[in-house]
Amino acid sequence: MVNASLAYEILMYINSFYFGLFATCELGTLVLKSAVITSLYEVQKDPTKIGQDYGVLFGLFVVEATRLILGRKGSLSERDVPVLISVVLTVPSILGVLYLLIWQVVVLRIEYIWCTLMLTIQTLELVFASMFVVTMCKGPSYA
Template sequence: MADKTKTKKAAAKACCSPNLHRQQEAQKPKKPKAKKASKPPKKAAAKKSATAVALQHAAVGIYVRIGCIRTQINSSLPLQILLYFNGWYFAFFWICEILIFVFKGNVLPFPGSSLANEIVLLFILLAVETVRICIGTEGNLTEKIPYLGVSVMLYIPVFFVYLYYLKWQTYVLLVEVFLNVIPIIFLALEFIFSVIAMITFARA
């Protein structure tokens, strides 16, 4: 019985000894540690950021230079304003003239085919004046001298048509005097600014 108690005490001491715990922990399989992601060196990151900033500055400089080149506009603003309002006024003028001819045809006696001829001339004026305003606007905005040249050439027939309705048609009403004076003023101003615009485009 004494031997048994001695063996039990020895086993208890062996279990409680720190050396045994260390041996057991050493025998256990160790878990692999996760490798930390390698950080890029600070110098390389600084170089990359410096090159990116330099490229941004170069792109901004090129954009500013291109913008400065594109902002050199030589188109005539007064001519563009005149052509714009002339287009709207011509639409008003043409409708008024049609209504006046309807009134004349019902009230006043016309010799022969003079009424038909004057109405046909009004439709010819519609075509020529529309082409003149469109070509003049295109030539001024795109700074093309040939377009403005064609527009200036069309001033002559348009001017004589307005002059015909102002003085030489069969019956000239008082309202037609005002209706035809205004486009003649438009034509005179547009002719002056068209010539100035063509000179400016040629110098540029």
């Protein structure tokens, strides 16, 4: 049997480092796109498109950082409530990454790689967090 707590903690540790890299690269890429590729955003017709991309990106930063902090705290203290909140926050985090991957006006090839890797890590965390919560909620077995 897989130790769900250990696997979940390892994934959270990896994601804490990858998220810093992901956030820095995505912010830099968005600044570059807004400075160089403004014609693709059609800023003259609809200036809210680039603002929407920045809003989604900063919202993703806040949700993902909160999710990582609660997940690591819950995993280390072996409490299920912070992990449950972390699992619930995974859904908006995945939707934010999907926005950056699919619905953003301009998506670069390197962003496909970054976002796909982020989605893979988040999906694995969701699976192991669910296993961890199920094992935490079960009563002790004395047999």
